Amino acid sequence: MSSEPYWVFAYGSLIWDPGFPFVDRHRAVVHGYHRRFCLYSHRYRGTPELPGLVLGLDRGGCCHGVAYRIAPEETANVRDYLWAREMSNNAYRPVMVPARLNDGGRVPVQTFVISPDHPQYAGRLPADLTARLIASSHGERGSNQAYLENTAEHLAELGIHDPAMRALVRHVRQLIAQEGTVARPPLPDVSPKGF
Secondary structure (H helix, E strand, C coil), X not given: CCCCCEEEEECCHHHHCCCCCCCEEEEEEEEEEEEEXXXXXXXXXXXXXXXXXXEEEEEEEEEEEEEEEECHHHHHHHHHHHHHHHCCCCCEEEEEEEEEECCCCEEXXXXXXXXXXXXXXXXXXXXXXXXHHHHCCEECCEEHHHHHHHHXXXXXXXXXXXXXXXXXXXXXXXXXXXXXXXXXXXXXXCCCCCC
């Protein structure tokens, strides 16, 4: 068992639903990646017939999130848990990247970045399509809107300014208020594999 600290970087649902024990938590920023709704979800927040969208770390920019420090005796269990949760369909790549903590410290963090060659990779979708998919999708873990709102709410509670996320929340709410059942445009064919 290593005595080196193991840190995990959260940018989406791991912020509000980590599912693992940790001994410390800090706001943190990583460079070279940004948070984006860029992965079609066929299970957690959508179905193969009506896919939703979940977050990934995509190339470029920076991302503010949370870094969790894991106790050395829990590292193996947390890694196993993260691989089962995040790597079930290989849409993400596990990477270690440097993060700057809000107290000025720098640590290597485990995180999961999107694989742009994965068939469920959505890339940069138009804002209205992104909002329509989120407003009209449900999966095993609930509505896609709840996933968006939980993430936006917890970022705000942490003092993380994400204007794109706030704009998306407003867009989704507006669509639902105006249309009730939100119309979905056709999507490119993506084969169902998970998430």
